[in-house]
Amino acid sequence: MSLRLYNTLTRSKEAFEPLDPNNVRMYVCGPTVYDYAHIGNARPAIVFDVLFRLLRHIYGPEHVTYVRNITDIDDKINARALELRGERNVDVLEVVRELTERTYAVYQQDVAALGNLPPTFMPRATEHVPQMIAMIRTLIDAGLAYEAEGHVLFDVAKKADYGKLSRRPLDEMIAGARVDVAPYKREAMDFVLWKPSDSTTPGWESPWGRGRPGWHIECSSMIEAAMGETIDIHGGGIDLVFPHHENEIAQSEGAHHGHPLARFWMHNGFLNVEGEKMSKSLGNFVTIHELLEDWPGDVLRFNMLRAHYRQPMDWTLAGMKESWATLERWYDVAEAVSAPRIGEGLLAALSDDLNTPLAIAELHKASLQELGGGLMLLGFNPMSERLASKKAVNKVEIARAIEARNAARKAKNFKESDRIRDELLAQGIQLKDGPEGTTWEVKR
Template sequence: MSLRVYNTLTKQKEEFIPSEPGKVKMYVCGVTPYNHPHIGNARPFITWDVFKRYLEYSGYQVYHVQNFTDVDDKIIKTANAEGVSWDVIANRYIGAYYEVMDKLNIRRADLYPRVSEHMTEIIKTVKKLVDKGYAYVLDGDVYYAVTKFEEYGKLSGRTLEDMKAGARIDVDVRKGHPMDFALWKSAKPGEPAWESPWGPGRPGWHIECSAMSLKYLGESFDFHGGGSDLIFPHHENEIAQSEACTGVEPFVKYWLHNGFITVNEEKMSKSLNNFFLVKDILEHYPAPVVRFFVLSTHYRSPLDFSDERLNEAQRSLERLSTAMDNLKQLDEIPFSTETKEETNSFEEIAKRAEADFSAAMDDDFNTALAISILFGLAKEINIYYSSVVANKIPHRKEGYFALRNAYQTLADILGIELEGQGGNQNGELVEQLMQIIIEIRQHARKNKDWDTADNIRNRLADNGIILEDSPQGVRWKKK
């Protein structure tokens, strides 16, 4: 089965055929760094990180570009409120972005271009649109004329008539059409400005992504992504700008958009006071739990954020971690030289799991289904572990490595860290304390103090902790 993706442009699933065999070029809209990243920011970056990992696993060479919108009204407003330069704010929160995304195990993009570093390319793109008649100048501002681009609205499915009817009453009457959008804004007091053929000013929001993607990925490339809120107007305007500028269609072959994050089934927003920063969430939940939570729902579906859902993700991740712990325990057990027919099945189980996982991911990157495959493999690992420890089957090298390698490979594609997930950010301390408790219980058993030994076991069980005897000694796990 080949990879099929849901293309927002065509409103259907399509087979992925790269523009260049064996290579994938993708552009993902990045953050506007005026504040710490919120959970809504994190979802697309976790999503595209997994897409990239899977594409590389499938044999593609991936070139991933993700911008920073470091010149923006919100950044300027924040800077003026603090009495500092706009770039101080941008650099502060770009650093904050890297800090939390690294914790979420999001691999770095190949390139992070900034708006402030691409004024030459942006001005060149705007000038070309003016020269070709797709844009016009008004008192130092430059606007894109949407009526000049016949296919305007093809991504969002909107018509200019509908857009005009829904336009705000206070729209600039100087514009040729209410939906004409700014490519260049003339300088205003208290704002950064760059020289241009139309006077000092700064770019509009949409032109930056066109200019930078054209520079680094060419006139047509494979994937463009971001949140569903970017379909209109941002990505719609990108298509209009880029295709008008180059004359090449399509600007992007496959447009992929992730669904919204909701809180109690309402879209997350500051106005509703249900806005959650990643750094605050990570004070209460380990980063792997947050990542698992995001991936447990298909990327195009809404994702409802709650403590209940995060706690559920934490419990699920602990179950997967138990299988990884069992693999580590098996590492300490000598391999058998026996060969029994039933142990061959574990190699087949591993192969089937990898095939099923690929089938899930090939169906529009279905991480929710892929995770269920990982759970199935974890169950087989636990069966293998229990059978080996009970001496029901030999510990055979081939079966063991097939299970271990498949499990680690699939977890790595999802970017899920399965070691040390005791459900507590102080995992090392918990492990040390548990070893002390186990030693006290073992000492009581050695002295035939059965009441103390049983009391320790029972008290731990009451708190959801199970003690297990293994060939390597006593180990503990959560229920």
């Protein structure tokens, strides 16, 4: 089964062949840890986890390296920390540390609840500052970066093919720039590699004074540290194409004699919520954390995979309900599967640029064994109790009520049996009479 992936670099689907089948390398831009991750952040986590699992299936679990970083140096973090400190007499740097630690821990918990495997490595920016400084020095030595007023900037004009990922000619971008250009920049599009820090901002000693790295350099450095100069796949949200990924390319290629950073660039589409774009002002900012309070992680995962990863997607309550119903039906039958196997239809769908909606359609047509195997390949666990409602239900009491109702039915006292059924339904317990007796489920 040959794997084909859409490559943003060429804007077309290409056959995927890793540089080294014994070490397939993938990097995905992870979260900036200053606030709860929202449901849009869950999309790349889930989508690239499916790709990770598919690659492990094809090349063997020990032959795939998946790196997802944690951005814990960032001005949004610093701003939030200042807010959190308020008037209190505590060290802001300490607040920064607490904030990132806490947010990081919640993120880990949340993505795990969504059924994602832990990546092979989860490097943190704060642990790679020396590597970033080294890369910046290399860029300065190569004549691709310059120092100005305590900043170090990438000299975009020196990189002839700058803009090749986003396909934006440099002169066009300069003409369309809508922001005031910092006076120390040679060109409007030059971006920061290093900037100075004051006493309320985390900083590290460097040849350019105490400061901190710009955003883009961390990914370039961590990729190099974990996987070398050229990797197979680099992923992230489509909004990262410009400027983040464009700048990563400029830095890494600049520091590596022009060797490509990644051979395949993959980008997931955006998410709307109930037809509207998610924003704090609209008040429809949905975090993964709060969704997980009401919904099983598997349901959120399934709902995400019902749309192709490159398509724009609308996240809705109706969709989640439908996802839950489908998954519940499947789990009922698939938990009994003794010999799961991967169906060809499913594998073909996933191999065609991760066509998960088609893969799900294949599961609807699949045998029981293929259903079980397919669910597991996609990261679902039919054996788990994750679909059970979080609401506390008294199983013993329900069983007793069912017994009483069946006794009433036997005596043809239907008034009483219907009363018991309605009473349970009022508590959200839906009874189902089947050939093998009466079962129940929590109705939503």
